[in-house]
Amino acid sequence: MIQPWKQKNDHIAYDCGFFQVHVQQSASPVTDKEHPFYVLHTWDWVNVIALTDDGKIPMVYQYRHGSKEFSLEIPGGAVDKKDGDALEAAQRELLEETGYEAREWHSLGKLKPNPAILNNTCHIYLALGAKKVSDLDLDEAEELEVRLHELPEVKQMMRKGGIQHALVIAAFELFDLFQESNPRLFKS
């Protein structure tokens, strides 16, 4: 039976404010030999699939500085100190990034963005009965376009490479599974 590694020490080697790089020396449960592991500590994240009553999904199109490309995504962001919990963060991010509110919220599950090198969790929500109620309220370094798409268009973009963000594609897999388990919510 496979065992967890034993952490021997931990120090922060770099901190940019958004994440800290931890260097952790851990010992193998099999050989007892130590190896260094490099782990980013950061806030939890949230992502929201919102659905209007006429089947539109508000999505955000923005320039991403990691990939140096534009990326079509569902709204989301970091769980902030001012958020009571992940659901509140999801409601805030949906409103700030798209101007939408929703009638009914469901958890679609939790993702580990990368359990090998990140310590955080991304909480995925479904927001039904979404409706535009206000203008966007963006951070200074955020510039984005809201685009409405229907689910078959989203699937086609995932198939063709027009949507590549792993957290977004994983969120739609969780949505598929939720729909299968809750068919009555999606009767049209």
Add this chain to the structure above:
Amino acid sequence: MIQPWKQKNDHIAYDCGFFQVHVQQSASPVTDKEHPFYVLHTWDWVNVIALTDDGKIPMVYQYRHGSKEFSLEIPGGAVDKKDGDALEAAQRELLEETGYEAREWHSLGKLKPNPAILNNTCHIYLALGAKKVSDLDLDEAEELEVRLHELPEVKQMMRKGGIQHALVIAAFELFDLFQESNPRLFKS
């Protein structure tokens, strides 16, 4: 129409050998004001959904140092200098981590693990006709168990939170889309 940001400079603030933290000052195309962005540069990754002729998927169960939990995943890893391309890396990782080879390989697409803070791409492959041909060949800091699961079990674990790795769940969404587009490959 939304525009890309203009990068003004770039320096490496931290390098652990597995990734480099780049600090990039970029100017908004709207306000021309500069902001710092923190981007991790690392190798491309590969992940493989392998399928035996009797419908089993070899998966790897291992301790992950980011989440400090065990994680059930599909085999994969980094594209190495010794790999000619991503497909070769996928074939190598499948063999090393599970001891399986496969008859027929298909690309399921490319994921951006996190286009906000990572510069890399994860290449997803489907390996049909997978067959155990050898023992595992693991790195010194790798300890894992190979577990065989059928697709309905995998879906159930994703639904219940037993599988949470975002890249793994995204890979199964790409697999669903591929199956819909290529039904003849999956006739039983």
